[in-house]
Amino acid sequence: MxxxxxxxxxxxxxxxxxxDTPTLDSGDTAWMMMSAALVLLMTPAGLALFYxxxxxxxNVLNTYAMVLxxxxxxxxxxxxxxxxVAFGTASSETLQMFMGGFGNMFLDGxxxxxxxxxxxxxxxxxxxxxxxxxxxxxASGSVIERIxxxxxxxxxxxxxxxVYAPITHMVWGGAGAYLFDAGALDFAGGTVVHMNGGLxxxxxxxxxxxxxxxxxxxxxxMSVMLTALGAALLWFGWYGFNGGSAFGANSIxxxxxxxxxxxxxxxxxxxxxxxxxMFKKPTLLGAASGVVAGLVAITPAAGFVDVGGAMIIGAVxxxxxxxxxxxxxxxxxxxxxxxxxxxxxxxxxxxxxxxxIFALADQDLLWDGPLKESGDRMGQxxxxxxxxxxxxxFTLVGTxxxxxxxxxxxxxxxxxxETESVGLDEGVHGxxxxxx
Amino acid sequence: MKRIEAxxxxxxxxxVKDALxxxxxxxxxxxxxxxxxxxKGHSELYRGAEYVVDFLPKIKMEMVVDDxxxxxxxxxxxxxxxxxxxxxxxxxxxxxxxxxxIRTGETDNEAI
Numbered sequence: 001m002x003x004x005x006x007x008x009x010x011x012x013x014x015x016x017x018x019x020d021t022p023t024l025d026s027g028d029t030a031w032m033m034m035s036a037a038l039v040l041l042m043t044p045a046g047l048a049l050f051y052x053x054x055x056x057x058x059n060v061l062n063t064y065a066m067v068l069x070x071x072x073x074x075x076x077x078x079x080x081x082x083x084x085v086a087f088g089t090a091s092s093e094t095l096q097m098f099m100g101g102f103g104n105m106f107l108d109g110x111x112x113x114x115x116x117x118x119x120x121x122x123x124x125x126x127x128x129x130x131x132x133x134x135x136x137x138x139a140s141g142s143v144i145e146r147i148x149x150x151x152x153x154x155x156x157x158x159x160x161x162x163v164y165a166p167i168t169h170m171v172w173g174g175a176g177a178y179l180f181d182a183g184a185l186d187f188a189g190g191t192v193v194h195m196n197g198g199l200x201x202x203x204x205x206x207x208x209x210x211x212x213x214x215x216x217x218x219x220x221x222m223s224v225m226l227t228a229l230g231a232a233l234l235w236f237g238w239y240g241f242n243g244g245s246a247f248g249a250n251s252i253x254x255x256x257x258x259x260x261x262x263x264x265x266x267x268x269x270x271x272x273x274x275x276x277x278m279f280k281k282p283t284l285l286g287a288a289s290g291v292v293a294g295l296v297a298i299t300p301a302a303g304f305v306d307v308g309g310a311m312i313i314g315a316v317x318x319x320x321x322x323x324x325x326x327x328x329x330x331x332x333x334x335x336x337x338x339x340x341x342x343x344x345x346x347x348x349x350x351x352x353x354x355x356x357i358f359a360l361a362d363q364d365l366l367w368d369g370p371l372k373e374s375g376d377r378m379g380q381x382x383x384x385x386x387x388x389x390x391x392x393x394f395t396l397v398g399t400x401x402x403x404x405x406x407x408x409x410x411x412x413x414x415x416x417x418e419t420e421s422v423g424l425d426e427g428v429h430g431x432x433x434x435x436x
Numbered sequence: 437m438k439r440i441e442a443x444x445x446x447x448x449x450x451x452v453k454d455a456l457x458x459x460x461x462x463x464x465x466x467x468x469x470x471x472x473x474x475x476k477g478h479s480e481l482y483r484g485a486e487y488v489v490d491f492l493p494k495i496k497m498e499m500v501v502d503d504x505x506x507x508x509x510x511x512x513x514x515x516x517x518x519x520x521x522x523x524x525x526x527x528x529x530x531x532x533x534x535x536x537x538i539r540t541g542e543t544d545n546e547a548i
Contacts, residue, residue: 054482218487220480220482220487221482224482278484279481279484279486281481283481283482283483285482285483286483289483325483325484326483326484327484330484339483
């Protein structure tokens, strides 16, 4: 009896302190660490397989290599300066609207035992770094089979710091950041990751040019099975992407789990149904594409909407992406080879706007913005629209500039005719995808 | 001595092989080939992009037989390989000048 009482008394002071400074919560920490690992899985496994499976056999390793190298290069760039620009605090108010400055380059000023809320800052850095990596990796899909590997690597390193990081700052950078202050709602990266990466892809597709023989020569996917496997791994990892964006092992993460699963399932069904009706054949590639479209669409809304919202967002997101891939692309004639624009940009755009339409007017869920402050849903929609436009323009201009720099530094961004014809696996890597 | 080349539907290979074994033919060379005649190809669909493939997979069997066995062998192949649908294939018979068995040096009819 006495021992128990003594223990209770010694714990009292820590209860008083707990209200003033956040302490490390092992549940939150474990969840955030796991989430970072899940999001990592999305890039060198999920996206890499998703993309490689759709590439012609002679270029399959190159596509995989572009995604894997995007991760490793972007992460180092993230530590070097990306994190600082995204989440640091700039020296002036004007600057802070758009970027966080260079005060935390190589994580200078951050100690291993610093906390971000209830878990280590280092874990936050890694988690956010995996987001940076997948964003730029998305763009690789638009320029497979023809962009120079060296140009791609240089592009990744610069783009992460100069385009991704400022956009991240504007939307998620905290007080003083332009779109954050305006009250834009982007739960896990509909604008920051998917619209951003998808649009960068389209820009690159225009700048690098179409593949030789595009629309004339058969360009068949090496293995739709690898693509489907990649989609499944992406879905698995996305629980970290959306679930981890609750920044704690809590009910909001639980909500994100539900909306993510439901929207994606509805999206996959939608794509299959549309394909069945339009082409009479429901394809596995279509199902996998529907899965990704749904995941993208629900990303900005995952912790803000409920069952009804999730289902509509998934269905419409899938339909919009289908339109982008099967109709828009043919009409406009661009070679966005793996539909980074068609799926990531368009479904992300829908998701970002739909967040304004379907976000629950719940004070505990909403971060900020007109809907939270005064129940002004139209106002919130306008803020979403503003965020979409600002991010769009910034990415467009930034990607053009970064590509030209990367291209100049590597003597041109496109492989020569012979390499493109023989295949980049042999021409660039000296490897063969399959030796049977 | 005659060479018999038969282009048949791939799934018919086992049936033809078994039927030939029953009449005493125990050696042949088989290759995987592509081709088309009057059978139309198939189409594949990838995210709305349709590819029409003209060539269909076929099996080509080649064997060399004694002149006196030609009719029986071709009749056996025809019966075993026929489905009645377009694309069943064709058999070509041509003259062989010389045969040599590598292991023993036997020639012509002794090497069949």
